[in-house]
Amino acid sequence: MSEGPIVSGKDPRFVRTLYAQVGKPSSWTLDAYLASGGYQAIKKALQMAPDAVIDEVKKSGLRGRGGAGFPTGLKWSFMPKNTGRQHYIVCNADESEPGSFKDRYLMEDDPHQLIEGMAIAGYAIAATKGYIYIRGEYRRAYDRLMAAIKEAYEKGYLGKNLFGSNFHFDLYVHRGAGAYICGEETALMNSLEGLRANPRLKPPFPAQAGLWGMPSTINNVESLCSAVHIIQRGADWFASMGTEKSKGHKLYQVSGPFKRTGVFELPMGTTFRELLYDWAGGPTEEIQAIIPGGSSCPPLPWNDETLDTSMDYESLAAKGSLLGTGGVIGIPASVSMVDAMRNITRFYGHESCGKCTPCREGVSGWMVDLFEKITTGQGEKGDVEVLENLLNQIEGRSFCALADAACWPVRGSLKHFRDQYVDLVEQKKAVNRTQRWS
Amino acid sequence: MGFFDDKQDWLAEVFSMYPPEGRRSAVMPMLRKVQEHEGYISPERQQEIARILGTTATEVAGVMSFYSYFQALPAGKNHIQVCATLSCALAGSDELWDELVQSLGITRGEVTPDSLFSIQKVECLGSCHTAPVIQVNDEPYVECVTKVRLRALLEGLRAGKKLSEISLPGKSGHVVHERGDEASI
Numbered sequence: 001m002s003e004g005p006i007v008s009g010k011d012p013r014f015v016r017t018l019y020a021q022v023g024k025p026s027s028w029t030l031d032a033y034l035a036s037g038g039y040q041a042i043k044k045a046l047q048m049a050p051d052a053v054i055d056e057v058k059k060s061g062l063r064g065r066g067g068a069g070f071p072t073g074l075k076w077s078f079m080p081k082n083t084g085r086q087h088y089i090v091c092n093a094d095e096s097e098p099g100s101f102k103d104r105y106l107m108e109d110d111p112h113q114l115i116e117g118m119a120i121a122g123y124a125i126a127a128t129k130g131y132i133y134i135r136g137e138y139r140r141a142y143d144r145l146m147a148a149i150k151e152a153y154e155k156g157y158l159g160k161n162l163f164g165s166n167f168h169f170d171l172y173v174h175r176g177a178g179a180y181i182c183g184e185e186t187a188l189m190n191s192l193e194g195l196r197a198n199p200r201l202k203p204p205f206p207a208q209a210g211l212w213g214m215p216s217t218i219n220n221v222e223s224l225c226s227a228v229h230i231i232q233r234g235a236d237w238f239a240s241m242g243t244e245k246s247k248g249h250k251l252y253q254v255s256g257p258f259k260r261t262g263v264f265e266l267p268m269g270t271t272f273r274e275l276l277y278d279w280a281g282g283p284t285e286e287i288q289a290i291i292p293g294g295s296s297c298p299p300l301p302w303n304d305e306t307l308d309t310s311m312d313y314e315s316l317a318a319k320g321s322l323l324g325t326g327g328v329i330g331i332p333a334s335v336s337m338v339d340a341m342r343n344i345t346r347f348y349g350h351e352s353c354g355k356c357t358p359c360r361e362g363v364s365g366w367m368v369d370l371f372e373k374i375t376t377g378q379g380e381k382g383d384v385e386v387l388e389n390l391l392n393q394i395e396g397r398s399f400c401a402l403a404d405a406a407c408w409p410v411r412g413s414l415k416h417f418r419d420q421y422v423d424l425v426e427q428k429k430a431v432n433r434t435q436r437w438s
Numbered sequence: 439m440g441f442f443d444d445k446q447d448w449l450a451e452v453f454s455m456y457p458p459e460g461r462r463s464a465v466m467p468m469l470r471k472v473q474e475h476e477g478y479i480s481p482e483r484q485q486e487i488a489r490i491l492g493t494t495a496t497e498v499a500g501v502m503s504f505y506s507y508f509q510a511l512p513a514g515k516n517h518i519q520v521c522a523t524l525s526c527a528l529a530g531s532d533e534l535w536d537e538l539v540q541s542l543g544i545t546r547g548e549v550t551p552d553s554l555f556s557i558q559k560v561e562c563l564g565s566c567h568t569a570p571v572i573q574v575n576d577e578p579y580v581e582c583v584t585k586v587r588l589r590a591l592l593e594g595l596r597a598g599k600k601l602s603e604i605s606l607p608g609k610s611g612h613v614v615h616e617r618g619d620e621a622s623i
């Protein structure tokens with residue numbers, strides 16, 4: 001195991017960085033951060049030209065960890081140069097995709113890591129101001145971030161002339177108030193500007209006209225934290241982990257009936273088997289499917305083929321699913337797959353912003369109603385086809401990706417678990433809900 | 439007297455977070471502040487916020503209604519939010535909800551006669567590994583909510599204790615596994 005790229009958390013060459021401090025006593029304080037080597041990467045970055053910082057991130061192969069996997073260095077390079085205008089770096093800390101909870105612990109237990117990442121990104125794209133848009137429910141993370149920002153200002157790690165350079169950087173935290181759509185980058189900007197959080201038309205892209213019309217870049221919490229270690233340890237270190245097109249390490253999350261649910265930092269390309277058995281301790285009851293990367297990702301059946309799939313962008317796409325945020329949810333065999341999809345559809349229906357018809361009427365109206373009908377034993381012959389037809393009408397025709405995100409899991413469930421739908425409809429059976437609370 | 443009359447310093451600090459053209463960004467922090475103090479945001483308060491921001495009350499109401507956290511009607515002293523999304527549902531959040539409805543004698547939109555409790559279903563709180571999860575007001579989460587833990591929580595809240603003062607039996611959540619061989623929650 002000591003040659004070739006690192007694709008297993010058990011490889012002795014693998015070192016954890018993102019979550020190295022999480023769970024340790026007082027890990028969120030500046031003292032603890034400095035003791036673990038914090039604020040060295042920003043010093044190093046400030047000695048480099050901004051473009052060299054961008055190149056290093058490009059070379060690392062880091063792809064955005066917010067779900068879409070867009071190359072981070074490339075995104076930074078889209079920012080215009082020498083505009084003389086205010087640029088902004090925005091951190092997407094809205095983390096609302098069901099099954100995802102990795103960003104919360106990054107902020108609760110290692111807020112200085114994120115502050116450092118924001119400063120590095122800010123320096124690279126000439127943004128002297130940064131905003132962290134944090135979901136409103138994350139109270140402990142908010143408190144710790146605010147305390148950390150205060151500490152950083154007191155030490156001169158934020159504010160004017162960072163570490164003796166001529167780079168100034170101010171950082172603010174804006175709290176959300178419970179709306180999943182605020183995670184969509186243009187909706188997030190509207191929310192931050194004090195408007196209803198409807199997504200904006202693209203183009204213009206944020207790099208041209210973002211927050212208050214100024215050039216802006218939005219990155220996920222984990223992406224920004226990863227940049228710290230890429231600068232610190234070098235692009236080659238990062239690229240020594242993972243697969244050909246999915247480099248580095250990632251925070252995978254496990255929920256559902258497994259022995260040890262939680263967050264696991266592993267190299268890209270680790271298999272589901274390693275994650276779910278070696279790290280999460282295996283299932284505690286019979287499982288029929290996993291949702292591989294947060295609720296918007298099509299479910300895959302629980303079998304050897306799925307378990308031996310490598311957790312990276314390409315391998316999951318090849319299986320007809322997505323890596324998403326890396327939030328794995330196990331669905332027990334005793335629960336109806338249709339009922340699980342009803343829950344997810346209800347979620348997207350509730351979170352639709354109502355701006356466009358396919359999503360407002362199609363997801364919130366038709367899809368939610370149809371799932372209610374089928375799962376309560378009122379389904380009729382042809383309903384499964386109606387559902388499929390709906391998916392065809394909605395997918396790819398909505399204003400933003402929320403409606404697509406609502407369709408993907410349902411489509412995946414129809415591909416692998418169609419018989420469960422047909423069974424409910426033909427037998428006019430209501431789903432069987434077993435007691436699951438103790 | 440206006441709610442913000444004696445909070446000018448706080449307001450100035452909020453405005454300082456945003457550029458001059460971005461005064462309107464203060465609307466969410468202001469709504470939050472009112473709700474923290476009064477439990478909900480009355481039409482008068484919405485009007486006051488609109489006046490300070492130089493916009494209309496309709497605009498403020500429009501923003502307010504977009505977010506599930508902001509309440510237009512009085513809530514209980516302890517507003518209990520139950521996560522209803524998939525991982526929590528798989529851990530029995532529906533039954534947890536039914537138990538709350540039964541033991542408090544209220545449902546969504548209602549407040550107990552002693553004004554102590556109101557309940558709401560919310561979507562994924564970002565703690566799916568410690569399902570089922572609930573949040574009381576704006577406090578850190580109560581995780582791995584079993585029947586025993588729920589009973590202890592309600593008892594503590596009824597006795598007027600703060601969330602942080604209530605000791606809940608059993609597993610407590612907030613565990614991040616670093617290694618596969620680590621003990622379970």
Ligand SMILES: Cc1cc2nc3c(=O)[nH]c(=O)nc-3n(C[C@H](O)[C@H](O)[C@H](O)COP(=O)(O)O)c2cc1C
Pocket residue numbers: 063064065066067068069070072075092093094095096097180181182183184185186218219220221223224400401402405
């Ligand atoms: C409906 C919707 C919800 C989203 N929610 C989040 C989120 O909670 N957190 C996040 O980082 N990205 C979210 N995204 C993706 C963002 O729009 C954006 O791509 C991402 O923040 C970019 O950061 P990255 O390149 O570092 O991944 C969401 C996208 C959509 C369409």
Ligand code: SF4
Pocket residue numbers: 181199351352353354355356357359360398399400401402403404
């Ligand atoms: S797809 Fe849904 S969330 Fe996105 S703009 Fe349309 S209505 Fe709003």
Ligand code: FES
Pocket residue numbers: 098099100521522523524525526527561562563564565566567569571
């Ligand atoms: S599903 Fe309840 S916290 Fe995620």
